[in-house]
Amino acid sequence: MGYTYKDAGVDVEAGYKAVRLMKEFVRKTYDKNVIGDIGSFGGLYSLDLGDITQPVLVAGTDGVGTKLQLAFIMDKHDTIGQDCVAMCVNDVVCHGARPLFFLDYIATGRLRAEKVAQIVKGVADGCIEAGCALIGGETAEMPGFYKEEEYDIAGFAVGIVDRPKIIDGSAVQEGDVLIGLASSGVHSNGYSLVRRLVLYDKYRLDEKYDVLGCTVGEELLKPTRIYVKGVLNVLKRYRVKGIAHITGGGFIENIPRVLPEGLVAEVQLGSWPVLPIFELIKRWGDIEDREMFNTFNMGIGMVLICSPEDVDGVVNQLKIDGYPSYVIGRVVKGSGGVVFIQ
Template identity: 50%
Template sequence: MSNAYEASGVNIEQGYEAVERMKKHIDRTKRQEVMSQVGGFGGLFSLASHSYKEPVLVSGTDGVGTKILLAQQAGILNTVGIDCVAMCVNDVLAQGAEPLFFLDYLAVGHNDPSQIEQLVAGVAEGCVQAGAALIGGETAEMPDLYAKDEFDLAGFCVGIADKSALLDRQGVKEGDILIGLPSSGVHSNGFSLVRKIFFKDHQWSFDQCLSDGTKLIDALLTPTKIYVKDLMPLVKQGLIHGMAHITGGGFYENVPRMFNEDLCAHVQVTSWEKPLIFSTMQELGNIPEEEMYQVFNMGVGMVIAVAPENVDTVLASLPQAVKLGHMTRKTTTEQANIVLNFTEVEA
C-alpha cells in the first residue's frame, strides 16, 4: 500500500490509535439519551425521555483562546479541555438551559496519540463536571497549517429548557439582589494580556511563584470553573431571575447582557476577596482598576440576579457565593448599565 499521505505529513494509523485511546474517556460522559457510538458520521441524542412542554434547544460554541499557548509550552495538556467545555456550558447555563451534549474540534500539526488522549481526557472531564455527554468530535491533522507541537481546541454544546423557564432580559427586575459565584482563577479570557505582562514585559518563568508560593503556571492553567451542578437546581426551582457568565469583557460587558436597557446594576467590588493572580498582574502591568474589571473576572465567574425574598435560600445552597450589589432603575444621569463602586462601604 502506498504511503503517499504519510509522506505529506498525515499519519492515518496514528489517527486510528488516537480514537481508540479516546473511547474510555468518552465512556465516562455517557447519558441514557446517547444513541450513537464513537466513529459514526454524527452523534445521536434522543429527546424522547424529556417531558418539556415547549422545549427549546440552546447552543453555545467557544474555544480556549491564547491560554492554549501556555498549555502547549508547559506541556500540560489535560486541563484545557475542561476550559473548552466550561466556556460553552456556562454560556448555555446562563440562558437557563441544562447542557445535554458536547462536541469538540481538535486541530493538530502532528497526530501524537498520547497528546490527543490527554486533551480529550480534559474534554471528557469537563463534560462529566457539566453532566453533558461527549457524543462526537473531530481531530484534524494539518501539518501545513500548524507546527509539529501546535494544536487548537474548540467545541460546542447543546442544552435544553422549557420556553417559559428560559432566562432572558425580561426576568431581572428593579430591586433584585446580585450574587456572585467565585471563579477558579483567570478562567479562559484575557490571556493575550496575561502573557504580555508575565512573559514579554517581565520575563517570568513558569516555575516562578506568586507571593503565596503558588507556581505561576499552576495559577494560570487552573481550569475554568463549571457552574452547572451548582446552579441548575436553583434554575429549575425558579429562584434565579438572570445570569451572567463573566468571560471576555469582564463585568462591564457581561453583567448588562442579562437585563433590559432601563435597568442598572450596582456592584460593590469590595464585597469579595480577589485571587492573588489579579493583584499581581495589576501591579506588574500598572493597569487601572477599572480596566481590570473590563478584561478579567476578578474572582467572580458567574453573577446571578435573585429576588430579595429568595436571597437567603440561594445563599444557603451556594456557601461560597457572596452578595455583590443590587438592581435599580436606570436614571437619566447614568450613562452605563453598570456602576462599580470601588470604595469601601461603612457597615
C-alpha cells in the same frame, strides 16, 4: 513506491491510535440517551423530555483562546479540554438550559496520539462535571498550517429548557440583587494580556508565590469552573431572573447583557475576595481598575440576579453544592451598564 499522505505530513495511523486511546474517557460521559459509539459519522442522542412541555434547544460554542500558548510552554494538556467545555456549557446554563451533549474539534500540526488523548480526557472530565455526554468530535492533522507541537480546540454544547422557564433577563427589575459565584482563577479570558506580562520575563511562569500556593504557570492553567450543577439546583428551588457568564469583557460587557433598558448593575467593590492572581496581574502591568474589570472576571465567574427575598436561599443552596458565592450588588435605575461603588 509513490508519494503517500504520510509523506505530506498526515499520519492516519496516529489518528487511529488517538481514537483508541480516547475511547475510555469518552465512554465515561455517556448516559442512557447516547446511541451508538465513538467513530460514527455523527453523534446520536435520544431526547428524554420528561416534564418539559415546550422544549427549546439552546446551543453555545467557543474555544479556549490564547491560554493554549501556556499549555504548549508547560507541556500540560489534560485540563485545557475542561476550559473548552466550561466556556460552552456555562453560556448555555445562563438561559436555564440543562446541557445534553457536547462535541469538540481539535486541529494540530502533527497528530501525537497520547497528547490528543490527554486533551480529550480534559473534555470528558468537563462533560462529566457538567452532566452532559461527549457524543462526537473531530481531530484534524494540518501540517504546514499549525506548528508541529501546537493545536487549537473548539467545541459546542446543546442544552434543553422548557420555554416558560427560559431566563433572558427580561424580568429583572430595580431592587433585584446580584449574587456572584466565585471563579477558580483567570478562567479562559484575557490571556493575550496575561501572556504579554508573564512571557515578557521568561522565568515568571516558574515563580512561586505564597499567596498562590503554586507557581504562576500552574495558577494560570487552572481550568475554568463549571457552574452547571450548582445553577440548575438553584433553579429547581428559586426564581432567577438573569444569569451572566463573566467571560471576555469582564463585568462591564457581560452583566449588561441581561439587564433591561434603563437599569444598571451597581457593583459593591470589596464585597468579595479578589483572587491574588489578579492583584499580581494588576501590579505587573500597572493596569487601571476599570481595565481589569473590563478584561478579567476578578474572582467572580458567574452572576445570578434574583429578588431580595430569594437571596438567602440561593446563597445557602450554592454553599451546600460547593459553590462559594457573595452578594456583590444590586440593580438600580440608570444608564451605562455597570457602576462600581466603594
